[in-house]
Amino acid sequence: MPPRPPRPRPVDPPTEVIPRVEDEDDYDDDYYDDDDYYDDEDDKPAPPPDSFARKAVRGFGEALITMGLVVLLFVVYEVYVTDLLSAEKQEEATAALDSEWGSNTVTPPPSDPNRQNKLTLIEGKAFAKMYIPIFGNDWKFSVVEGTTDKHLEIGPGHYKDTAQPGEPGNFAIAGHRVGKGAPFNDLDLLQSCNAVVVQTQTQWFVYRVLPMSNEVAGWASNPKSKDPACAGVAPLSTTHGDAYAKTVGQEIVVPTQGEVIAPIPHQVNTTVPPDKQARLLTLTTCHPRFSDRQRLIVHAIETKSYPVADGFVPPEMTEG
Amino acid sequence: MYGWIWRHLPGPLYLRIIEAVVLVAGVVALLMFVVFPWAEPKLPFNNVTTQ
Numbered sequence: 001m002p003p004r005p006p007r008p009r010p011v012d013p014p015t016e017v018i019p020r021v022e023d024e025d026d027y028d029d030d031y032y033d034d035d036d037y038y039d040d041e042d043d044k045p046a047p048p049p050d051s052f053a054r055k056a057v058r059g060f061g062e063a064l065i066t067m068g069l070v071v072l073l074f075v076v077y078e079v080y081v082t083d084l085l086s087a088e089k090q091e092e093a094t095a096a097l098d099s100e101w102g103s104n105t106v107t108p109p110p111s112d113p114n115r116q117n118k119l120t121l122i123e124g125k126a127f128a129k130m131y132i133p134i135f136g137n138d139w140k141f142s143v144v145e146g147t148t149d150k151h152l153e154i155g156p157g158h159y160k161d162t163a164q165p166g167e168p169g170n171f172a173i174a175g176h177r178v179g180k181g182a183p184f185n186d187l188d189l190l191q192s193c194n195a196v197v198v199q200t201q202t203q204w205f206v207y208r209v210l211p212m213s214n215e216v217a218g219w220a221s222n223p224k225s226k227d228p229a230c231a232g233v234a235p236l237s238t239t240h241g242d243a244y245a246k247t248v249g250q251e252i253v254v255p256t257q258g259e260v261i262a263p264i265p266h267q268v269n270t271t272v273p274p275d276k277q278a279r280l281l282t283l284t285t286c287h288p289r290f291s292d293r294q295r296l297i298v299h300a301i302e303t304k305s306y307p308v309a310d311g312f313v314p315p316e317m318t319e320g
Numbered sequence: 321m322y323g324w325i326w327r328h329l330p331g332p333l334y335l336r337i338i339e340a341v342v343l344v345a346g347v348v349a350l351l352m353f354v355v356f357p358w359a360e361p362k363l364p365f366n367n368v369t370t371q
Contacts (some may be wrong), residue, residue: 062321073352073356074356074359078356078365078366079359081352150362152369157369157370184368253370258370292365292366293364
């Protein structure tokens with residue numbers, strides 16, 4: 001294609017001379033004249049002496065700017081710097097756990113899964129590793145004992161006095177959603193049947209998120225329930241009785257509702273013998289993100305366990 | 321405040337710039353490693369446990 005001939009430039013219309021409009025005196029000339037408003041004037045008037053009021057106003061303005069910067073810096077601290085500090089602590093905890101697991105002779109897991117060796121849990125020390133395969137295979141945290149601020153800086157923390165992994169009852173873990181490694185940042189994205197894998201020195205436990213509250217009613221007819229990933233997952237009210245009617249995959253509660261980590265969630269006063277209790281996992285974090293107004297709770301049930309063996313990785317670890 | 325500090329920094333211009341940067345870095349470090357860790361638990365942002 002031949003190049004197009006250049007278009008002729010449009011001829012500029014002749015400059016129209018607009019007659020100068022005289023000032024109508026509807027603004028105060030003096031206001032502009034007695035200030036150094038026009039900086040490019042040749043003869044700059046000397047700045048007026050700093051009166052007390054001028055200093056006070058300037059100081060106040062600078063203080064406001066400073067406070068704004070401090071608040072911005074706090075956001076940076078909360079969202080990024082705490083991540084760095086916590087990553088280091090998490091690494092130390094994991095290294096300590098690894099050396100502990102490596103040095104001890106691994107006791108063979110008990111043949112009867114109902115009778116497990118109790119772990120000795122020491123506050124602030126990691127005792128298990130946690131994986132959520134759907135979040136990617138780089139999502140792994142060492143779980144420490146205790147849920148104070150100090151403990152949660154290291155990683156997800158196990159509520160003292162709740163069940164241990166694999167035990168009947170409620171293995172409850174708290175974790176940060178923003179900053180401090182933010183282990184539970186995406187907890188709201190967990191769907192029913194997603195796997196949460198917990199590894200102790202001797203065993204792997206696979207927990208799966210329970211059906212959500214809107215899935216409970218039609219679970220049997222839900223095609224999802226036929227999914228192999230959902231094997232062993234069913235609304236607890238159908239498998240473990242009415243005491244579990246309120247235990248669903250995800251719930252949002254107020255911070256004072258500690259009953260969500262009870263052995264049977266929401267049933268603090270009901271006494272059910274341990275052998276009738278479901279083996280639950282409960283994760284708690286703050287909700288909405290950046291706020292502590294509520295708590296996001298995820299309940300899961302143990303569906304499988306495997307003994308730890310060299311080179312063995314549960315097939316659930318490759319899901320997602 | 322800032323003007324006052326700038327006027328009281330000793331030395332020629334390039335030295336003053338360096339001093340100012342060091343001052344800012346010092347204040348940021350103080351905030352990051354002392355003030356914020358102290359203040360954070362008192363603020364209602366990041367409580368994740370139930371009572």
